[in-house]
Amino acid sequence: MRGYDDHGEAAFAYVSCETRVPPDHPLRTIRAIVDEALKGLSREFDVLYAATGRPSVPPEKLLRALLLQAFYSVRSERQLMEQLGYNLLFRWFVGLAIDAPVWDVTVFTKNRERLLRGEISAKFMDRVLNLP
Template sequence: MGEQKSEPQLFNYAVNLEKRVRANHPLRQIKAVIDFSFVREEVARCYGRNGNESVPPEVILKMMFLLFFDDIKSERELMEVIGERLDYLWFLDYGLDEK
């Protein structure tokens, strides 16, 4: 009888998140209607030029939207869930390996 053996992955296959989010997904409809890039100009004066690189403001706004959209209880829970949900990664314009 055959046995499935666990071996380290030799090849890293690219996953196209665009193909993994169904066509009628609500986040797809929201992303098509709302251009979140407006927030960058609105908050530009609040960002300093020194220090560490920050999370893009449009990504933060999208994360806050996800909190309310899916009734997630806390930002901590949201951060745990983002890495597990392909639709969230796609909505935030992140890839599988990005943090």
């Protein structure tokens, strides 16, 4: 029997990005390395961000997103935000839930520039490359 081309959506979804990423996907190993490197940068992040005001893009998520941009040759941050909107692998790697909103491109860019000025990206890459 032929199936129907049904475009209906369920009212609630109980699927996590974690279950959708294959256990042997190479990004699983990379994410573990990245998470380990990010653990030691919390103090540096605190110095760059004010204690009050609007919440920014979490620097850990921003750095993971920038790695994806490099790994998958995403040409622009606008395209990166588009990919984060629908690509479950990207959402999982960055740490966004399926229903979490994606950041505005200009906000993402401004936060990226803050990390570059604070030399966090260089410290991050040093930590990644020096892990066993």
